[in-house]
Amino acid sequence: MRLVTFSDGGTAKIGVRDGDAIIDVSAAAAAFGGDMIGVIKGGKAAQTALAAAAKGGKGAPMASVKLLPPIPSPGKILCIGRNYAAHAAEGGAAPPTFPEVFVRTPSSLVAHGEALVVPKASEKFDFEGELVLVIGKTGRHIAEADAYDMIYGWSLFNDGSVRDYQRKASQWTMGKNFDGTGAFGPDIVTVDEVTPGAVGLQLKTHVSGETMQNANTRDLIFPIAKLIYHLTEVMTLEAGDIVVTGTPEGVGYARKPPRWLVPGDRVDIEVEQVGVLSNTVVAE
Numbered sequence: 001m002r003l004v005t006f007s008d009g010g011t012a013k014i015g016v017r018d019g020d021a022i023i024d025v026s027a028a029a030a031a032f033g034g035d036m037i038g039v040i041k042g043g044k045a046a047q048t049a050l051a052a053a054a055k056g057g058k059g060a061p062m063a064s065v066k067l068l069p070p071i072p073s074p075g076k077i078l079c080i081g082r083n084y085a086a087h088a089a090e091g092g093a094a095p096p097t098f099p100e101v102f103v104r105t106p107s108s109l110v111a112h113g114e115a116l117v118v119p120k121a122s123e124k125f126d127f128e129g130e131l132v133l134v135i136g137k138t139g140r141h142i143a144e145a146d147a148y149d150m151i152y153g154w155s156l157f158n159d160g161s162v163r164d165y166q167r168k169a170s171q172w173t174m175g176k177n178f179d180g181t182g183a184f185g186p187d188i189v190t191v192d193e194v195t196p197g198a199v200g201l202q203l204k205t206h207v208s209g210e211t212m213q214n215a216n217t218r219d220l221i222f223p224i225a226k227l228i229y230h231l232t233e234v235m236t237l238e239a240g241d242i243v244v245t246g247t248p249e250g251v252g253y254a255r256k257p258p259r260w261l262v263p264g265d266r267v268d269i270e271v272e273q274v275g276v277l278s279n280t281v282v283a284e
Contacts, residue, residue: 001047002187002275003153005036005068012068014039016050017187021059028053036071036188037240040136040152047190062186067111069184070155071134076241077104078231079130079159079176083221083246090254099222099230104159104244108177112186115282116160118263119178125261125281128159128247129205129213129269131198133224134188135241142232147225150237153190154198156269156277157244158183158205160261163253183269183279184242194273197224203248206268207259215248217271222246 002017014029014036015022026034028049032042039046081100082088088095110116118125136152160182166175176182195201198217205213217223222230227243252259261267265281 001051001190001193003036003039003050003070003190004185004187005070005072007066007068012072014050015065016054017062018054018059020062022062022065023054023057023059025050025053025057037075040134041239043136067113067186069109069111070186070188071240071242072109073106074240074242075238077106077244078241079104079244080222080227080246081172084215084219084248085221086215086219086249087247087251090249090251095221099227101231102172102176104182105177107179108182109184110180110182110279112183112277112279114183114279115180116158116183116261116267116279117178117180117282117284118261119162119181120284121178122162122164123260124163124253124258125181126161126163126252127205127207127212127261127267128161128251129203130157130159130247131201131203131217131245131271131274132157132184133227133243133245135237135243136191136239138236138238140232140236142228144225144229147228148197150228151191151224152239153188154194154274155185155188155242156271156274158267158269158277158279159244159247183267183277185277186275189274199223201274202272204270205250206270207261208265212252212259213248213250219248220246
C-alpha cells in the first residue's frame with residue numbers, strides 16, 4: 001500500500017495512492033487519530049481499514065492534489081552521513097566505522113511537487129538522493145536479528161545541503177536545516193511491497209534530466225538492520241520516526257566544476273520499488 005498526506009482546504013488528510021490517483025480515506029483514518037503517525041501506530045488493523053475504504057474508490061489525479069510530506073512533523077528525522085564508501089571518498093574522507101548521525105527539523109521539509117529553495121545566504125546548494133526508513137513501532141535496544149520488525153515502510157528524500165554553511169563548524173546542523181531544503185515523499189510504501197531491508201535497490205538522482213547519482217543500496221556501509229541496532233543503543237525509536245539512510249557518490253560539490261542547484265532546475269530521486277520524488281528549484 002502507498003499512503004500519502006495531502007491538503008484539502010488547509011486540512012491535512014490521509015490518502016491511498018493507486019497509480020496516479022489519490023483516494024481519500026480520511027474517514028477510515030479518523031479511527032486511528034486521523035494523521036499518518038496514528039495510522040502507522042494502528043499497524044495491520046489500520047492498513048486493513050484503509051485498504052477497504054480505498055477499494056472501488058474514485059481517486060483524484062495525483063497532479064491535482066496538494067501533497068504534504070507523508071509525515072508532516074516526524075518525531076525524529078535522523079540522517080546518516082557518509083553511508084556509502086564512494087561518497088565518503090569523493091569528499092576526501094575515510095569510510096566511517098560508526099554511523100555519522102545528524103538531525104533535521106520539520107521546518108526544513110517540503111513535499112513532492114513543492115519547490116526546493118536556494119537560500120539568500122548561499123549559492124552552494126547541493127542535492128543528495130536518499131532512501132527513507134519509516135519506523136513502525138516503539139523500540140529500544142533492538143538486536144539486528146529483530147530490526148526488520150521495526151520497519152513500517154519506505155519513502156524518498158532529497159537531503160538538500162547548503163555546503164558552505166555545513167562546513168562553517170564541525171557540526172552539520174546549520175547547513176542541513178535551511179527552510180525548504182529537504183524534500184520528503186511522495187508517499188510511504190508499506191514494508192510488504194519492498195524487498196526485505198530494501199537490499200539491492202538501485203538509487204538514482206537526476207538533475208534537469210542528467211543522471212548524477214547511480215548506486216545500489218547493497219553498498220550501504222551500515223545496512224538497515226545495523227542502523228536500527230546502533231540508533232536504539234542510544235535512543236527509543238517510535239512510530240513515525242524516519243531515518244534518512246545516506247547518499248551515494250555523485251553529489252554536486254565533488255564534481256569539477258561543482259554542480260550546484262539553481263533556480264529552474266528539477267531534481268528527481270528514484271529508487272526501484274519505492275518510486276520517484278520530484279521537485280523544482282526556486283530562489284528564496
